[in-house]
Structure formats: C-alpha cells, structure tokens
Amino acid sequence: MSSADPLELAQQRFPALDLRRRDVLKTLGATLALAGLDGCAREADETAMPFVNDPDGGPSAEKHYATAVELDGIGQPVIGICRDGRPVKLEGNPNHPASQGATDAFTQAALLGLYDPARSQTPARQGAPSTWGEAEAALFDLANQLDASHGGGFHLLTGPVGSPTLLRQIAALRTRWPGMRWHVHAPLAGEVPPILMPLDKVEVLVALDADPLGPGPLQTPHGRGWSARRRAYQKGQGSALVFVAEPAPTLTGAVASERLPARFGRIPALLAALEQRLSGSGDGGQFDAREQAWLNATATGLVRHKGAALVMLGPHHPAALHARVAALNATLDAPAPIFQTPRNVDAGDAPSLVAAMRAGEARSVLVLDSNPAYSTPPELGFAQAFAKVPLRVHAGLHPDETAELAHWHLPLAHLLESWSDARTADGSTSVVQPLVRPFFDVRSRHEMLALLAGDRTSGRRLVQPTWNANDADQRWQNALLSGVIEPSPLAGGGGAPSRAEGAGPATPAVAGGATPSPNPLPQGERANVGLDLVILPDPTIHDGQFAHNPWLQELPKPLTKLTWDNSIQLGPQLAARLGLENEQLAELSLGGSKVVGPVWIVPGIAAETVLVHLGYGRRAGGEVGKGAGFDAYPLRSLAAPWQRTGARLTRHDGSRTLATTQPHTTMAGHDFVRLVDRAGEGLPKEPPKPSMYPPQKKTDGLAWAMAIDLDVCIGCNACVTACDAENNIPMVGRDQVHKGRAMHWLRVDHYADGPQDDPQLTFQPVPCMHCENAPCEMGCPVNATVHSPDGLNLQVYNRCIGTRTCSAFCPYKVRHFNWYDYTREAPPVVRAARNPEVTVRDRGVMEKCTYCIQRIEREKIDADAEERPMGEVKTACQQVCPTSAIVFGNIADAESEVSQRKADPRDYNLLEDANTRPRTTYSARIKGGSA
C-alpha cells in the first residue's frame, strides 16, 4: 500500500480520468492549468446542485450554488455565482437566517482566495516539490505505525472546528487511535466562545468592550439584527439605544448613542457600578463626570427597557466577569442568545501541544489548516518545539510559516472547490459544495483526514455519511439547493451534532486551562507603570490569514482608512505627550518583547491606551503580504493575549509612509454627514436652486436612484469589497494608494468630529452620485461621459481619451483614473476571477461607479424577453449590505423602497451647495435619542 503507484491511485480515485491528458498537464505545470481556467471546461462537480435552475445550459450560462465559506470555523452561508464554469461572485444566501442575503467583507474576498496564485499546488517534502503518491505513501506509513501504537505520540492540530464532518472524522480517528491527541489553535478565541444574540429584540444594548457589529464571523447576523431594530426605531417603535464603553473605537462604538472611551481596566468597575445601580445598592465607586453621565444614561436605559435590554462583554474578558454579566442579564430578563458556538471542548490547546513536543512525547504532528508558527506568541516557543518532532506534516492552502518548518507540506483545497459542511453562527448547518473542480491537485480537509486513516474516499462521499444521505436522497438535494441541511432523524450514529446541543446557555462555558486576564487596574492607580496595550485582530486581514488577499489588503480599515499596513495607534493626547506623530516609527515594548512600527493617531482611543492589530508582518505564504506591517503576535502573552498593562512606547528613528485613502477625518466645520436629534425629526428641505444646465432627456417611468441610510451604516466595508468583486476593480498596491490612486468605485468615508478624545464617529459610503446636473458631463470634451434617459451618468470607456476634466470638475471626487495599466499585468488566474459582464478598463481611461449597470441591463433584457415590466434591480453594494443601509431602485415609481427612503424627512443631498442634483442621497443619522 505504501508504495502505491500514483497513477494507479489516481485511476482508482478518478475512474473517468484521461490519464494522458493529466500527464500533459503535469508536465506543462501550473501555468497551463491556470491558463485553462479561461476556458469553459471547469464546471462544478457534476453532482453539485445549482441553486437556480440553469435555463439554457449554454457555455456562458450563469449558475448559482448554495454553499458556505468559513471564518474562524464558523460558516458563512453564500450563493456562489459561476459564469462559464468559473466562480465570479459570492452573495449571501437570502434563505439562510445567518445571512439573509448579506455577507461581510471577508466572505466577499474569499472568492479571490480561491484564485490566489500563491496557493500551494503540489505536495512539498522539505521544501522540494513532491507528488501525492509519495505523500500518500508517507501518510499510509504513518497510519500503519499509529495502528500499531494505537495512536500514541500522534497529535493533530487544527483551527477551531465547526464542520460536523470534520468533527465526525476526528472522533472516528480518536476511536481508532485512542492514544492520539487533538489540539485546537484559535489565535482569535476569547475566554468565551462567540454568541449570536438576537439584537433585533434589544432596545438597549450595553457593550462593555464588546464589538458585536465589528468584523468577525458574527458581523453579518448581528448587523442584520441590530439594523432591524434600528429601522423600527426610525419609524417610532422602541428606542434602539446602544451604550458602549471601550478602550479603542469599534464599529459598535461608532453607532453608539453614548460612547465612553474607557481604559480596559475600568470595564469591571463600570460593570460593578451597573450591577449596583440596577440592584439599587448604591452607585458603585468613584467615577469621573464623563463616566457618571454614561453610567446614569446606561442604567436608566437598562431599567426602562427591562426585558429588552442586554449587556454584552468582550469575549476576551475573564470568565468570572462573564458570569457576572450573565447574572446581570438574567436580572434584566435579557433576550436569550440565539446560539453559542460550542468550543471544541475535547481538544487541547496549542500550549499543551508545545508541552508534548518539548517533552518528546509527540512523535508525529499533523497541522491541518492552521499556522501556529506565525500566530502563536514567540514566548510559547512553538517553532523550537515543533522542530523536535520526528514527523511534521502540514496541510494548508499556502506554503506558510508552519509549512516551512514541516517535513511535508500538503496542499489543501479551498472550501469553494471542496465538498464539506459548516456550522453557521445561528447553529444551523450548511453543506459546502464545490463551485468548481479544484484548480490544482489538492485535497479537501476531509480527504486529508481520510488519507491519514488510509482511506482514499473522495470529498462528497466523506460528507454524506455525516448526514446519513446519498446523492439520490431528496433531503440531500434539498440541502444543496437551499444551503441549509437539517440533521437526519436517523443520523444519530452519523455524528452530526444536533442543533439543540450547545444552544444558548445562559452561562457560557469556559475553556479548560485558559488563564483569566490579570485583574485590570483601577483608575489612577499605578498610572506610572506604563501604558495599556490593546491587541485586536486586523479589521481587514483578520489574524493574518488574509494577508495575501489584495482585496482585503487594499481595503481601507474602517477607522483609519489605512491600507496595506498595521500601525501603533494611540489617541491625540498621548501622542502629543510622547512627541509622536503619524508615520513616525515607535518602539512598543512590553516585558521582554518589543516591536517597531509606525504610529497612527486615532481620535477616540482611551487615555494611556495603545492599540495594535494582529495579522501583519507575515514572513511566508505569498508575495502579496510580505513586507506589509509588523508582526504584533510577539506582544501577546499566553496569559493575556488581548489586553496588557505596562507597555512602553518610545520614539524610534525613522518613519514609514502609510497609505491611507483618507488623510483628513474631520469635516472641517461642514456637515457632510448630517445629524438629527431624534427619530421622526427631519432636515429642512431646500427648494431646488436655479441651474444653467439644460434639462436631460428622460425615460417615462424609469429613473434610477440610490438612498443610503447613514443611521444604520456600520462602516463594515462589505459594500466596498462586493463592488471590487462585481466590477473588476483593480488593486493598485501600497505605493499607488499612497499617491492617491486607489480605485475603489465605492468608498466609505469616515469622520471623527468633535472633541478628539471623545469624537462623534460617523461613516458615509460614497459611490457616484449620478448627478442630474453632472459637471463631469459638461467638462468632457469628447462625450465620453453622458447621461442616460433613465438617469444614469454613464462612462463610455472606449470613447474616453483621459483628459481627467470630469474628475477635476467632480465635487465628490468619485472618479478614478487608470494611471498605469492596472489590469493587463494581473496573473492569468486573477483574470479568471473577473466578472465577464463588466469591461476591464485600459490604461488612460477614467472609471467610476455605474450603479451596476450590468445588472440593470440584464434585468432589462430578461424583462424584454419575458415581455414583462422591469422588476427590482439590486446593486452589488446594496445586496451585500448587512444593515440594508443602501437601497437602489426606481424613483419614478413612488411605491419603490428607494422612493420611500427619499420621502423620509431625513433625506438630504451631499454638497447641496454644489447644486448638482445628485441621484444618490443620504438619510441623516439620528444622534441617539433618549432612554
């Protein structure tokens, strides 16, 4: 078995395979394989089920598949759209409760991860290319040894596992090899696992250093829930208040009615004060005026909305505090959680693996889709301990830091090209079906574990047993169509966890062996021992797993608008005291570890607090992320991975230019983001000013327009990434962004106005305004930007000669220019990811938001063909938005949602003074309202 001929193996696994063709491909290598992507040969697995039936089956037919991707082991249900057999876009699954059609930015960018040219393509043995034959031989050898030793000395390290099939497989392995041990390395896990809360039922949300609306696996369902409540409040039902106390600004903090910048050491005191006020046993200690005000408002709100009030505490706070929060929520009669993602309680953690490796007990280690060599703090000594293991196998998508240390690196399949399953944030389960056959000779994670057990069964056959299903099974087919699979009543033995399991405990389970954070400092005391250090996952590249994804690297961070870098962030006062300014290098040291990075001043960070983001400073795994940012993992300790005290920040020689898309974050006395005091209040309507622009031709009954509700925008960037994917927006790299040449058609402006230690944080997505009196159209000498009768401001790429007058005359500066040839040099594999319905723009041509004209035209054509009036058209940004802040439609139809939004008294034009009569308008943000 161990010396099996790979060709023979392949023949067994793929009986239909033409081996000669395969040989040719192998010889010519990956380039040809990638070039082949442009063809239409790469249909999805023949047993995958298109979500929508394929009408004509022609070569350019569009197929939709319900599937899922994962973030931190939590499934993100999506509909994968394939054109010409290539996945070109992911949309949220509208029928899935955890998505309701929306996704976050990570999920949008997962598509580009599939096409990542840096992905591993063949197995590697000690860095040298090898074959699956040899790799399988090695694995089968290992299996034989483990059979003999009952698994003794074998350790499996994974990320957090939610996939029922993976859990079933691991359980089966452990049954077979009782001596093996399983470890979960979850660099972003807190003290309690993620809990999905029904925010749509919460009138008063108190977030104590918690960020339910922030980036992460729960952002989409939380955004959906919160915005539903907020929208009801806009109509006068309820309050939808959010009170936030936090050391560093978050997206939840940005939408808060009352935000209190508080050092993290104050969180327990604030919690205690809330407890005392609610129980009527006093006001709980010494607080300054600002804290008092916040506590008064918060406590009043909580009391008034008992039954619909909820306190959330950041998951990184110690379990003891969480228990107190749970008790408080119980007294408040708070809505019960929808689902708490269970921990892999039967797994050890990374430190226990390191201990076993150090002790020499670990004889063989398989690291499955995890990168501990990068994402553990150096004090753990993972790399050194790992080097002692006699057999080190790494299976992953990239030749990353851990792969470099392993004997074997085995390429894993991306989820979008695999059969698998996933558990979503709400506890339901989804089948993951491949959108396309694997681009490379790779194995899915299930195939990987099966190979380990000496089993060459292919993907689908490994997933189906979990659900006690087969291809002919109606339940299975329904699951593939809908994206949700219910555990079979017969599946008890199959190992699929039932939904009830682990659902909604009022007191969260605490991971075994986790040390609680050191007790935080009371205010004032020991102020001279140093600064508070807050460590967060990066808002766009997360724990570092997306460092090689250009869409996410170039995605401006919501609160700094920085791209391609992380930074040492601190408030203006602290920066002034330390003599630091933006881009100045500084040395941040804590204990024995120190990092050097550029400083970025962020209004709203609490006093004496420094914020850094994880995920940068990648040393391997691809070229895209190399040289970007600094690695913040060394600043973590095992005991306190998220928040530490006693940090020192000193000026370091030199500076590093940072590429931001928005250098100024104040409104400089203007009111770009307009605010009203309470729901129901409107803005004064100005009568239209006279204009010398000639009237435009208009189509009867069709006038496209957009309305963006700033009151529910959480600045999550999902729209920006969706626009990148839909419209083939080129990524231009750090230097070009720094020059002011980022190409995002839709940007999310962020303002931090008011006092710089406690600013009003606002977001404002800015696409093209499609002005009725468009200065760009007047400026263009060659008619390359013209108005359509249905109200679109069109850009005619092949007529554009690149005078850039349109951009000079645009008051909103939403136009973007192809300064260089940004598209032709893209690797073939990245070109394959492009949306074939959208033209790729050439050098020297202006481009901008089109209101997704390709979607409008498609609906127009379909409506024509079916002889019906045009139906609803959704732009990519609208479709993805988890809070439905963006609405697009026909304002000639008074019943349309966009017309209703525009009829809202909060509706206003951005830059009314410019008199451009924009078709994109905004709904003013509602300041807060009162409890």
Added chain:
Amino acid sequence: MSEKPLTSRYQRITGEVVSIPPDFPAPLAWWIMFGVSMLFVGLLIVSIAMVFIYGVGIWGNNIPVGWGFPIANYIWWIAIGHAGTLISAMLLLMNENWRNSLNRFAEAMTLFAVTCGGLYPIVHLGRPWYFYWMVPYPSTMGVWPQFRSPLTWDFFAVLTYLLVSLCFWYIGIVPDLAAARDRAKKRRWQVFFGIFALGWRGSGRHWLRWRQAYWITAAIAVPLVVSVHSEISMLFAAGPIPGWQSTVFPPYFVMGAAFSGFAVVTMLAVMVRSLLKLKDLVTERHLDMLGRMVLATGLMTAFGYVTEVWTGAYAGSYELDTVLDRFAGPYAWSFWGAVFFNFVPLQLLWFRKIRVAPVPAFLIGLGIAVGMWMERYMLLVSTLYRDWLESSVHLFHATFWDWSLYLGFIGFFLAAFLLFVRFLPVISQFEIKEAIEEKASGEA
C-alpha cells in the same frame, strides 16, 4: 536730412540684420547655449517616451489632483505667447513704431511657446493617440466633440491661435527673407531664403497686398489673445470647484498672460541685444517701454489677486476655506511665492534707471516667469487637492518626470529660439526703415 545718409543707414540696418545668419556674430556663445538646450531637448524626448510607454502614472497626478504640471505648464506657456501677439499685432494696429525692433522675435517666441503649450495637453492625455477626437470631423460613428466642454473650445482656441500666429509671423518676415536672399553670397543661403521669400520682388503691388494681409491678420490676432486666454480660464472657471468658479477668471487670466509674456519678451530682448550686438536697434527706449508694459500688466494682475481673495471672503464657506488654505495650507509657498516674485521686484520698474538696465530688467523678468508659474501651480493644485469633501483631500507631489518634461520643454523653446536667431532675420528691418523714413519725412 538728405537722401544719402538715410539710404546708407538703411543699408547698414539691412546689412546688420540679414548678415546675422551667414555671418553669425557670436558663434561660441550660440553653440554653448544651443548645446545645453539640446541636452534638455533630449530629456524632453525621453520624458515623452516614458509617458507614452508607461502612462501618465509616472507623474505625481492623482485623484483629486488629476491635473498637475501639464495643465499648469500649458497655461504658463500659452500665456507667455500672448505678449508676442500683443507687441506685434496690437501695437501695429495702434501705430506704435517702437514695436518694430521687437516684433519679429516676440512673434517667434509666441510660436514656440504656443507649440510647447499646445503639446502639453496632448502629452497629458491618458490615451494621447486619440487626441484628434477633439476635432469636429464627420466620423463614421456620428460622434462629435462635446461642445459644452471648455476643453473643446480650448482645442479650437489654441489651434486657431497657433495658425494665426504662424501666418502673422510669416507674412511679416517675407520681405526680410527677400532682402536676405538678395544679399546672400553663398548659394545655399540664396536657395534657403529664396524659397521662403515666395518670389517677393518688392513691387508696389506686393507692398499693397502685403500691407492688407498683414493688417488683417493683426486685427484677427489681437482679439484672439483675449479669447484664447479667457477660454483657457474656463478650464478652471467652468468647474464647480471652490477657488475656480469665479467670473473674475477670464480678465484675470488675460492680464496675467500679458504680464508673464512681457516679462519673457524683456528677457529675450536683453538676450538678443547682447548676443547679437544689436544695441542700436534694440535700444534703451525699447527696454523702457517693455518695463512700462510689464509694470502696467503686473499691477492689473495684482488687482486680480485682490479681487480673487475678496470674492472668496465674500462668498465664505468653501470658497473662503480655499483662500485661507492658500494663505496657510501646505501649498502656501506657491501663493506667497507668486505674490513675492510677481509683485515685489516689479515695484523697481517704477524707476526708469532700472527699466533700461539690461541685467535688472532680465532678472525681474525671470522672477515674474517663476512667479507666474507658481501662480498657475497654486491655482491648480491648491484648489484641486482640497475641494469640497474633506475625505477626498490628498496632497500632490511632483515627480522627477514632471520636472523633466517641464525642463525639456524649456530646452525645446530655447533651442527653437536659438535656431531662429541663427538662421532668420531676428528684426524686422524694413519696418524699422519705414519708421525712420516716416520720422524723417515728418521732420522734413
């Protein structure tokens, strides 16, 4: 005054001017200057090749500052050209005879400056090979230029201006070319001048036609100065951008153009005078008159500055933001630099002694050329980098290739001018003689 001395004076003037090409008075200085200029022409060729190969991304332009050096320099060059037309055509129509020593090279300056200026917007295009789409030709697709655009009219204006300037200059030089032909001793000079003299024999009918053509062209050229630069100002003023959208722009730009043009004519007059040893043809009186013109147009331009600031202050809000940002923002150097170089040394021109002294006149002219460049930079960059939304603020930094293209065009201008000086009659000899004749007959 008798016939004889006058005739011999005419002959001397003719000889002085037409003998320059075959018997150049300062070959070494000319070769040094020409060599240096050609180095910059080489840089120009490389810079343009770089732009065509890699795209306009090699410059510092970005969003919001989509226009950078090319448009600022375009305005600067075209503006310089205007003084040539004003001196030649306007003073001709007004019978100001002192122009006759200056008009020929001032017209040449116009031609070369307009060429540099006219090439800039084409090089600056994202897709320069399609520049002809601005021409209203009956294309098979039935697409026309967009006639509301200031750029379309810019294109027409600059093209018209170039053609009219060329005609005017050429019509003016024909009699002198004939004189040069008649006096040339070497065959190649005879052929060269002979071809371009178009068979001029100096008959009365020739002179009659010539005078009609010359005056009509002059009458066309003078209003063009006003219309071309007013039109160029629309490039800014038509956009709804604070700091641009102002009705003061057309006259402000025309005055600025004349101002910078006279400054450069002064520089060239000083240069021609000393290089070609023509001190008795380009006299102190000419420098004096030029100094007065510079002073007058300079003060009018200064009034434009005041008006602009006042308009901004009166409008308030975004307009005032822009004005204040010009005073103290990141591009304040360009505003204060423009104010200083344009208006501070200018005050010295109130004194005749300074006006007629070649070196101070040259330096003041140079200062104004620099100052007016700063003004264009300030008007363009400080407006665009920060227009309406604070979120779209982004600084502009020029790159090596911005500067190299600019220096390259300056080299091209100098090289062309030096070639003109070397090979063609730099001064309109027959008009000087006419002026002397008229003066003499007036006295008689």
